[in-house]
Amino acid sequence: MARPSPRRDASTSSKTGSGTSQNGWFRRYAGAARLVASPPSNKTGGETATYVILRRGGWRAPAELHDALERSSTEGERLSVEWLRSYVLAEFDGTLGTVCIFDAPSPEAVRLHAYRAGLPVDEIVAVTDTVVVCDAAAVAESTRPWNTR
Numbered sequence: 001m002a003r004p005s006p007r008r009d010a011s012t013s014s015k016t017g018s019g020t021s022q023n024g025w026f027r028r029y030a031g032a033a034r035l036v037a038s039p040p041s042n043k044t045g046g047e048t049a050t051y052v053i054l055r056r057g058g059w060r061a062p063a064e065l066h067d068a069l070e071r072s073s074t075e076g077e078r079l080s081v082e083w084l085r086s087y088v089l090a091e092f093d094g095t096l097g098t099v100c101i102f103d104a105p106s107p108e109a110v111r112l113h114a115y116r117a118g119l120p121v122d123e124i125v126a127v128t129d130t131v132v133v134c135d136a137a138a139v140a141e142s143t144r145p146w147n148t149r
């Protein structure tokens with residue numbers, strides 16, 4: 001009988017390099033780059049979390065995507081869902097997809113937002129921590145209070 005592999009937390013994951021997670025914050029990254037980690041979000045007055053939403057092949061043309069993003073903005077204002085950013089994907093079949101980053105109270109709130117805005121949802125994944133690798137000058141110039149220096 002095969003044994004399940006042990007779960008790895010953020011402090012032992014190879015994706016985080018030599019930084020270690022401690023209560024949602026990252027320590028200094030070894031090397032020239034540094035990690036900047038954001039504190040847990042609480043922008044809407046209640047508890048929220050950050051979610052990544054994968055939308056594969058939802059649009060045939062940039063104009064369709066633009067219209068969808070306008071609907072998303074309008075619905076986000078009505079719900080406790082904050083759209084942080086999106087990345088547009090060039091799918092193999094020529095369509096466009098997106099990877100969107102949202103702060104929301106729950107995955108259900110993200111799904112309701114998408115339904116009301118008429119957006120596809122292929123997958124919703126909760127983000128457990130944020131790591132931005134950047135050069136030391138960018139870290140030093142940033143005014144964010146959670147910088148590591």
